[in-house]
Amino acid sequence: MSNIPPDTLELIERYARIASNSDTEIADELADHLLCEISSAISAGEDPTDAFLRVSTHFGHPAEIAEAFAEQQRDKQSSRIKPMTLNQRSALLISHSLVWAAVILATSAIVADTSTGSSVMFILLAGWFATFFPLQAMIGGGRAAACAEWAWMKRTAQRVLPVSKDK
Amino acid sequence: MPPAKSDYSKDLVAASATPLILSVLRNADSYGYDIIARVALLSGGKLQWAEGMLYPLLHRLEGRELIKSYWGKSDTGRRRKYYQITPAGEQTLQSQRNQWREISDFLSRAGQAS
Numbered sequence: 206m207s208n209i210p211p212d213t214l215e216l217i218e219r220y221a222r223i224a225s226n227s228d229t230e231i232a233d234e235l236a237d238h239l240l241c242e243i244s245s246a247i248s249a250g251e252d253p254t255d256a257f258l259r260v261s262t263h264f265g266h267p268a269e270i271a272e273a274f275a276e277q278q279r280d281k282q283s284s285r286i287k288p289m290t291l292n293q294r295s296a297l298l299i300s301h302s303l304v305w306a307a308v309i310l311a312t313s314a315i316v317a318d319t320s321t322g323s324s325v326m327f328i329l330l331a332g333w334f335a336t337f338f339p340l341q342a343m344i345g346g347g348r349a350a351a352c353a354e355w356a357w358m359k360r361t362a363q364r365v366l367p368v369s370k371d372k
Numbered sequence: 373m374p375p376a377k378s379d380y381s382k383d384l385v386a387a388s389a390t391p392l393i394l395s396v397l398r399n400a401d402s403y404g405y406d407i408i409a410r411v412a413l414l415s416g417g418k419l420q421w422a423e424g425m426l427y428p429l430l431h432r433l434e435g436r437e438l439i440k441s442y443w444g445k446s447d448t449g450r451r452r453k454y455y456q457i458t459p460a461g462e463q464t465l466q467s468q469r470n471q472w473r474e475i476s477d478f479l480s481r482a483g484q485a486s
């Protein structure tokens with residue numbers, strides 16, 4: 206492969222980098238393939254640039270190859286995630302509820318005036334929402350549980366917090 | 373699946389890609405360029421994959437543990453990735469060969485019956 210000029214080598218490496226999403230190992234693998242083909246084409250008398258253009262065109266569009274690798278990686282990652290059992294999901298949801306209930310009760314014990322209570326209520330709700338997104342991502346399909354938990358949270362908040370008492 | 377620039381339909385090429393790769397690797401460990409060359413040779417040039425799409429498929433098969441890879445060196449000293457069939461790959465190959473044989477038999481019988 207020493208018959209490949211440096212500028213063609215650079216083209217090959219750039220092509221491989223794009224097609225591999227800059228993954229070094231994949232880029233090396235793709236570059237090896239292109240080098241094999243282009244080297245034999247040059248040995249057969251083809252111009253190096255013409256050989257690169259012909260071989261890379263036949264090899265495929267680098268963006269399509271990159272997308273195929275990305276898709277393969279996504280499949281690999283999703284197959285690694287083990288779905289939680291029903292008991293694990295329940296335990297996670299109950300723990301989540303209990304932690305937030307404890308936070309709300311503790312806050313209600315500390316906060317006495319209405320205006321501060323409103324602000325605290327808003328912050329707590331935002332916090333609860335924020336923690337529910339990763340929770341839902343973990344358990345998958347937890348929309349119904351989220352609605353149930355939200356209803357319970359609302360009832361608890363209305364009973365306990367000063368802002369709710371005023372209403 | 374590597375779409376074909378060949379005489380065969382895209383679906384047929386996609387369906388045959390895995391058993392063909394496993395068959396080539398059953399004979400000997402090999403690398404991407406060599407696998408494509410062997411398949412082209414075996415098919416008399418009728419089956420020519422869009423070469424770049426072979427590699428995501430090889431990685432997918434490796435993810436399913438049907439093949440495994442290791443780095444070696446080419447004649448020029450440049451590093452090269454080789455693939456090797458696994459016992460699970462051998463089983464899958466055997467199963468897919470049987471399925472292809474059965475389909476071929478069905479087609480033959482259907483042709484005779486009509």
